Amino acid sequence: MIKNNIHRILLLLVAFSLSVSTICAEEEKAEINVRELILDHVGDAYDWHIATIHHQLVSIPLPIIVKGHQSGWSFFSSAKFHHGHEAYKGFYIAPEGDYKGKIVEWVNGEEVRPWDFSLTKNAATLVMSSLVLIIFILICARWYKKREKTPENASPKGFIAFVELVIMSVVNDVIKPCIGKNYKRYTPYLLTIFFFIIFNNLLGLIPIFPGGANITGNIAITCVLALFTFVIVNFFGTKEYWKEVFWPDVPVWLKVPIPIMPAIELVGVFTKPFALMIRLFANILAGHAIVLGLTCMVFLTVSLGTAMNTGMSILSVVMTVFIDCVELLVAYIQAYVFTMLSAVFIGLSQVEAHHAKH
Amino acid sequence: MSLLTPDIGLLFWMLLSFGIVFFVLAKFGFPIIVKMVDERKTYIDQSLEAAKQANTQLLGIKEESEKILTEARNEQIRILKEANEMRQKVVGEAKEQAQIEAAKVMEDAKRNIEREKMLAMRDAHSQIAMLSITIAEKILRKNLENKSAQLELVEQLIDEVQKN
Numbered sequence: 001m002i003k004n005n006i007h008r009i010l011l012l013l014v015a016f017s018l019s020v021s022t023i024c025a026e027e028e029k030a031e032i033n034v035r036e037l038i039l040d041h042v043g044d045a046y047d048w049h050i051a052t053i054h055h056q057l058v059s060i061p062l063p064i065i066v067k068g069h070q071s072g073w074s075f076f077s078s079a080k081f082h083h084g085h086e087a088y089k090g091f092y093i094a095p096e097g098d099y100k101g102k103i104v105e106w107v108n109g110e111e112v113r114p115w116d117f118s119l120t121k122n123a124a125t126l127v128m129s130s131l132v133l134i135i136f137i138l139i140c141a142r143w144y145k146k147r148e149k150t151p152e153n154a155s156p157k158g159f160i161a162f163v164e165l166v167i168m169s170v171v172n173d174v175i176k177p178c179i180g181k182n183y184k185r186y187t188p189y190l191l192t193i194f195f196f197i198i199f200n201n202l203l204g205l206i207p208i209f210p211g212g213a214n215i216t217g218n219i220a221i222t223c224v225l226a227l228f229t230f231v232i233v234n235f236f237g238t239k240e241y242w243k244e245v246f247w248p249d250v251p252v253w254l255k256v257p258i259p260i261m262p263a264i265e266l267v268g269v270f271t272k273p274f275a276l277m278i279r280l281f282a283n284i285l286a287g288h289a290i291v292l293g294l295t296c297m298v299f300l301t302v303s304l305g306t307a308m309n310t311g312m313s314i315l316s317v318v319m320t321v322f323i324d325c326v327e328l329l330v331a332y333i334q335a336y337v338f339t340m341l342s343a344v345f346i347g348l349s350q351v352e353a354h355h356a357k358h
Numbered sequence: 359m360s361l362l363t364p365d366i367g368l369l370f371w372m373l374l375s376f377g378i379v380f381f382v383l384a385k386f387g388f389p390i391i392v393k394m395v396d397e398r399k400t401y402i403d404q405s406l407e408a409a410k411q412a413n414t415q416l417l418g419i420k421e422e423s424e425k426i427l428t429e430a431r432n433e434q435i436r437i438l439k440e441a442n443e444m445r446q447k448v449v450g451e452a453k454e455q456a457q458i459e460a461a462k463v464m465e466d467a468k469r470n471i472e473r474e475k476m477l478a479m480r481d482a483h484s485q486i487a488m489l490s491i492t493i494a495e496k497i498l499r500k501n502l503e504n505k506s507a508q509l510e511l512v513e514q515l516i517d518e519v520q521k522n
Contacts, residue, residue: 044365065367100360116367123371130375137387144394155398167388168395187392188384196379220364224372228380285361 032299038292042214042285043101045121046078046093050209057083060209062124066091067115069107078118125203125213126221133199140164170194170339178343179350186346189232193225194339201284201331205324216334217284219277226277229342234269237349244351245269272345276338283334287327294320 048060061079068074071090080088084095094104097111103118104111119127140163143156156164175183175190200215215221245265247255254261294316301312502508 141390191388220368
């Protein structure tokens with residue numbers, strides 16, 4: 001049975017890659033720019049491009065919200081740009097330059113960025129996924145709320161049991177050991193980032209609408225996440241934590257007259273969340289880039305002949321499947337790591353006086 | 359490179375979205391779930407503890423009941439033994455009594471028999487005497503009907519007396 005299925009899947013892969021290569025052979029006469037294509041896919045966009053069928057772009061227009069330096073607030077659909085070919089109200093998508101792909105306006109003979117709060121592809125996905133995540137968790141919470149009076153009956157089955165398993169594994173294996181005794185206060189935040197990251201990571205792996213947007217691989221997103229951790233770490237830090245930053249337990253000559261250690265510690269305060277930001281961003285971005293690159297292999301090898309192209313296509317599909325599986329793992333690991341490191345940093349900011357420890 | 363510069367619009371949307379997600383979930387989502395799971399855990403722990411205690415108690419009760427049972431058994435044996443002893447004693451006593459009684463009865467009977475015998479003997483003696491007298495009378499009468507006989511007797515008697 002299984003062997004049969006494997007054969008069938010392999011045949012399907014071959015057929016699929018053959019059909020893809022023939023389509024490409026027909027359509028892609030021009031060289032494709034892989035770098036451009038990947039950057040385009042992992043980046044943001046003003047409209048949600050779903051597919052291109054017979055040279056016709058199928059996309060969902062998204063709302064554009066901009067405040068020009070002279071014209072004030074404008075609110076219109078991205079369809080007005082006609083996929084970047086036309087200007088509207090003095091705004092247009094820069095075809096090249098520093099602001100390539102972004103909305104710009106022409107002020108005093110210079111191309112400048114207006115205040116751009118457009119609901120871009122990433123922003124739209126973000127809003128949507130946030131809503132879904134809220135509903136999803138609230139449904140689970142409602143199940144518990146219904147049974148609040150009778151804790152003996154509140155052992156869920158099926159899906160909610162699985163969610164509970166994930167939640168409690170994060171609480172018991174990550175939050176509790178990393179923070180210590182005050183862990184209850186930070187549990188909601190850490191669970192929120194865990195679920196937010198893993199949910200958006202997984203959503204990004206779905207290649208078709210409504211997934212595919214590279215949310216957690218966008219630096220703005222990870223920046224805000226890291227910012228939240230930074231604020232919580234430093235806002236709720238104990239006196240001992242600040243003492244360790246500005247007057248650490250090292251020989252005096254390292255602190256006075258040149259505050260070497262305090263400077264290092266102070267830099268550390270900022271590098272910790274910075275590392276969080278870069279780690280998540282780079283991992284997810286790289287994952288998307290690899291999948292896209294491997295998929296592009298199909299189109300790049302068209303010029304090498306049918307046999308070579310078929311072989312490479314099969315290889316490409318197999319490799320893409322493999323990398324996608326790895327990415328599933330990475331989606332979990334990155335959410336886990338971000339949560340764990342946030343917990344560790346919070347735990348470090350909760351230090352008690354040394355004497356109490358020993 | 360635009361990939362590394364955070365876009366202000368996306369920053370804004372992210373702050374807004376994540377802020378709302380954080381607020382809602384931290385207020386209405388996770389605390390309830392975690393609290394309930396903790397409560398359930400406490401409940402299970404308590405139940406386990408109670409079960410353990412009940413088990414211990416049960417074990418104690420079992421031991422106690424066994425003890426009571428053993429005691430009862432010992433008591434039973436003791437009572438039985440006592441009863442046996444008592445029975446034997448009673449039986450022995452009764453036997454003795456009976457023997458004494460029997461002996462007494464026998465004695466009485468013997469004495470009665472003796473007396474009866476004596477009476478009978480005496481009766482018989484007198485009867486025999488009377489009878490013998492009567493017989494003697496009759497014989498005498500008969501024998502002395504003729505003169506010769508009477509003379510013979512007299513002679514005989516005289517002989518006898520003479521002999522003596």
